[in-house]
Amino acid sequence: MDAESGLRPEGHRGRLSPHKLPSVETMFVRLVYESFRRQTRRKMLVAVAVTLGAAVSTAMIGIATGIGDKISHELRTYGANLVVTPEEDDLDVQIGSVNLKPSGTGAYLDEGALPKIKGIFWRNNITAFTPELPVNVQVGGNEVTLVGTYFSKSLKFGTQEFTTGARTAFPWWKVSGTWPADDSDEVLVGEKLAQRSGTKEGGRVEINGKPHLVSGVLSTGGAEDDQIIAPLTLAQALAGKPGAVRKVLVSAVTKPEDAFARRNPDSLNVADRDRWYCSAYPQSIAYQLTEAIPHSHAEQIRQVAQNEGNVLSRIKGLMLLITLAALFTSGLAVSAAMATAMFERRTEVGLMKALGAGQFTLSAIFITEAVLLACGGGLVGFVSGGWLARGLGRAIFGSAIAVEPVLLPVILGIAIGVTFIGSAAAIRRAVKYDPVRALRGEA
């Protein structure tokens, strides 16, 4: 207001036509615009700082939120974390690789129900599943355990087609030779068993008096080294139990269990039960598997599921804390850059004050500038940060880390807040300067 009345004294009204006089609003816009146009270098320095800060914050938030999922997928190299067994099962009698349970006893699951695993709520989190059917067979006069399973079986659920089996579920299984086809009579022989019986890949092994082609020798570092692994159909034929499966190992991407995960779903109220059911806890996925497969009981394999949860929450926690540190760091750094830029403008402030600008007008100009810088820098930073996170995800995990667009307002908010805090102290001091001293350069 002061500026306006100063520019329009009563006596000059005749000479200056009123429509040529800039209004307060246009003057304000012009001041801000000129400040950007004439002080490109200063503005660039601050803009670069804000952009970098926003980019790092975006990338770090993206990584911190995405890394759980990525590491969880990496942890699937530990193999299945859930197991489905028949509801009415008797005890396993197995020591090491040797199955001592008489064939033909105990309960079975129906192989036909397995594709339903891909129909549960968390179906996209199921990375693989493998059925198992152990049968004791005679090989060269010795009793050996043969396990029937899927290697890379194509299945169909509804319109969805998918492939599952040991090749994806157990990445540490090494086969010298080739994997048998799921509909063949070929088998894999465990490495130690192969050594003992002198079997080689491409050779033949007599199972219950019938020769079978050994497509490869399997090395796992586990019990399978002393076993024969065969397609499920072959094991079912040998056991005389078509369509039977002893247990199903399921590999699922889960989130670390917490106190809520351990609650019994049947004791929860409707809202809590929905929340429990729709969280990717090992318990809730096990619960859904039990629902999907008739007469079954699903349980987490604690060695894998529990430790996976531990490792996952440690890594997630680490990245979260580092993200906090990164936000803090870039906030402070941007504030410092902003403060320096403001200190440079003492003379400008002095001039404006001498021309009658009020404290409110001055603050408004500087705050507008800070907000514009923050928005511009924040936007560019958000885009480049998203690009950084994607590139990092692809380089390290082989799949992009997506940055949610929801993050944009958050980043812009942080950027505005940080630039504002950085300039607030400097603005306050600048506004309080005695204009005479500022103009003489004594401030």
Place this chain on the structure above:
Amino acid sequence: MIRHGSRSAMYFRMLFRAAALRKGQAVAALTAIVVAAAAATAMLNLFVDVQAKLRREFRNFGANLVVEAKSGGLAPEEISAIQAAVSGHGLAVPFAYAVARDEKDRPIVVAGTDFELVRRLNPWWAVSSWPQASGQVLAGVRAARLLTPGNASFSLNFQGHHIRVLPAGTVRTGAGEDSRVYMSLQDFQSWTGIAPSVVEIAASGPPEEVTSLLQQLQANLPNADVRAVRQVTEGQANVLGKTRSTLLSSAAFIVCTAALCVLATLMGWVFDRRRDFAIMKALGASDSLIAMFVAGEAAVLAFAGAILGFAAGSGIAGWIGRVNFHAPVTPRLSVFPPVLAGCLAVTLLATLLPLQLLRRIQPAMILRGE
């Protein structure tokens, strides 16, 4: 009239007066350097330490080496040889197995082991209560449901030898353990006379140490199979490597940002003081003297910033360690030299670069405000 101080006294006087007169800007510049140094220190400390921290977490996955007798059991001297080889960097837990029959003549696997060691080897076992005394057993949840629904004592029969045991608690793992009964090795051996056939080893340390232990055991135990549990070792290497790469790239982002912000702050400051430099020049200071003056200022800022930042960064790393891993990340002095060198490089670059640009301008022009 004029007191003639020595040249160096004048130099330091100018250095400190310059900082004292423009406190606000000096503080802003110092803040930026401290933040960058702190970020670099914290990230370097974490990067060095995180592998050891995570490896400790991975130890909870259980055994990574298994010794198995080729036939029969392992001799007591073989077991003590294994324990001697492992002692200090891991755990070695013997297991003995037998198939017994319950009262209804159903087969059941009974295992003998050392409960104290198993508890440390397999922390994921969900055990309701560990056996304390001889004659008590730990029953797998499925075994317990079948053998002793009321948690009463039950008898087991191994080749005509009967034993009556009391279940102290149940164990749930989701795997083979659920169908077994575990008892102490002493009880097991006096009942069955079977020696341990398997020793599970959780070896700590980097992969090379585990491999050398594996080879040492293989050489010393000709009557046993020694193998690495690949499921555990391969998964661990994979996850550790990826976590480290993520951490490294994040560290690079953060440190770069902080360093660039220092650059922006200091360059702004130097440009802002062009009048001071013009006056110095007008009074007869040479370009190299001004450069030395500015470089001296930058070095002081860098030193102060690096020391404060090192302290703050060590604190942040320690805090992250305590909050996330429940063990502090010990500050490493070896991190300090690179941090200091980085600070010096960035501050010198940020001050001497704009000075180089200002050099081309005549002092009179700057003083006239052009």
